[in-house]
Amino acid sequence: QVQLVQSGAEVKKPGASVKVSCRVSGYTLSELSINWVRQAPGKGLEWMGGFDPVNGKKIFARKFQSRVTMTDDTSADTAYMELSSLRSEDTAMYYCATANWEYFDYWGQGTLVTVSS
Amino acid sequence: DIQMTQSPSSLSASVGDRVTITCRASQSISSHLNWYQQKPGKAPKVLIYLASSLRSGVPSRFSGSGSGTEFTLTISSLQPEDFATYFCQQSYSSRTFGQGTRVEIK
Numbered sequence: 001q002v003q004l005v006q007s008g009a010e011v012k013k014p015g016a017s018v019k020v021s022c023r024v025s026g027y028t029l030s031e032l033s034i035n036w037v038r039q040a041p042g043k044g045l046e047w048m049g050g051f052d053p054v055n056g057k058k059i060f061a062r063k064f065q066s067r068v069t070m071t072d073d074t075s076a077d078t079a080y081m082e083l084s085s086l087r088s089e090d091t092a093m094y095y096c097a098t099a100n101w102e103y104f105d106y107w108g109q110g111t112l113v114t115v116s117s
Numbered sequence: 118d119i120q121m122t123q124s125p126s127s128l129s130a131s132v133g134d135r136v137t138i139t140c141r142a143s144q145s146i147s148s149h150l151n152w153y154q155q156k157p158g159k160a161p162k163v164l165i166y167l168a169s170s171l172r173s174g175v176p177s178r179f180s181g182s183g184s185g186t187e188f189t190l191t192i193s194s195l196q197p198e199d200f201a202t203y204f205c206q207q208s209y210s211s212r213t214f215g216q217g218t219r220v221e222i223k
Contacts, residue, residue, distance in 0.1 A: 035212070045153075045161065045204055045214040052211075059211055062118060095160055102167055102208045103151040107160035 002026040004096050004108035011114045017084040020111045022096030024077045033099040034079040036070065038092040039110075046092075048081070053101060086115045119143050119207055123215035129223040136192040138218045140205035145185045149209035152181055152190045155217075156201045164203075165190065195220070 007021040024032055035050025048068055049060030058070055069082040079096060094111045097104035120143040130136050140150065148168040153161035163172050165181035168188055178193045192199055200222055205215040 037214075044217040045155075045206075047206075047212040047214060061211065097160075099212075102149065103163045103206065104153075104161070105163060107162075110160060 002032065002098060002106040004098070004106055006094075006096060006108040006111045009112040009114070011116065012086050014087055014115055014117055016086050016115075017082055018086060018113050019080055019082040020094050020096075020113070022079045022081070022108050024079070024098075029072055029074050029077040029079060034070075034072075035097050035099045035104060036068075036081045037095045037097055037104065039095070040089070040092040043092075050097075050099060053099060083113075086113075088115050091115045119146060119210050119213050121205055121207055121213050121215040123203075123205055123218050125218060126216065127219040127221060129221045130195050131223045132195055132197055134195045134223075136195050136199075136220060138190045138203055138205075138220075140183075140188045140190070140215050142186045142188075142207055142209075146207045146209035148184050149207055150181075150183065150188045151206045151208065152179075153204045153206065154199075154201045155204065161204060192220075 003025045005023045010018050012018050033051040033053040036048040038046050048064045052059045067084050071080045091114050096108040098106045122141045124139050150168045152165040155161040164175050164179050169181045180191045202217045202219045204217050207213050
């Protein structure tokens with residue numbers, strides 16, 4: 001059974017960066033396609049990007065392309081998402097999730113990132 | 118980018134009611150449409166994939182239909198545990214979610 005465990009809540013100032021981790025178990029990171037989805041308070045789900053199992057590479061939502069970095073530490077079975085130049089609108093719950101050919105099947109518990117001066 | 122539009126944004130219903138939620142895509146996505154349920158404070162979970170396939174373990178009162186640009190999620194007889202927010206998501210070209218439909222108790 002796949003499990004995803006994310007790092008704890010973060011509070012950041014506008015203009016700073018945040019790095020969220022997602023440790024996998026039950027499978028190795030190399031066997032999974034990790035994606036990142038965020039949800040602002042009281043709002044809908046927003047896909048940010050991740051590994052696309054269809055074409056075998058990372059793809060990103062246009063909105064985040066210039067500000068997001070997604071990396072992997074396969075030795076630790078941990079994926080990372082770093083978002084830079086934070087603004088108040090980036091306050092949200094950030095989820096990692098595994099993607100298959102169609103849908104997101106396993107999800108982390110979420111990491112709350114608060115951007116406030 | 119493909120835009121996904123759900124309707125209604127919220128609805129009130131009673132236990133036992135039949136509920137239908139619609140999702141429209143800005144261009145054809147064939148059958149690459151999935152439905153999720155999210156309860157407060159929890160991560161979403163997938164109910165339906167490829168427009169009409171029920172994920173293992175999901176009750177049969179949930180069903181999906183549609184292709185091209187218009188899709189529906191139907192709950193045949195609403196149960197107390199079904200009060201939640203539902204999202205559609207396309208996987209035809211990268212990934213996009215609809216804005217969600219909140220199902221509340223009448």
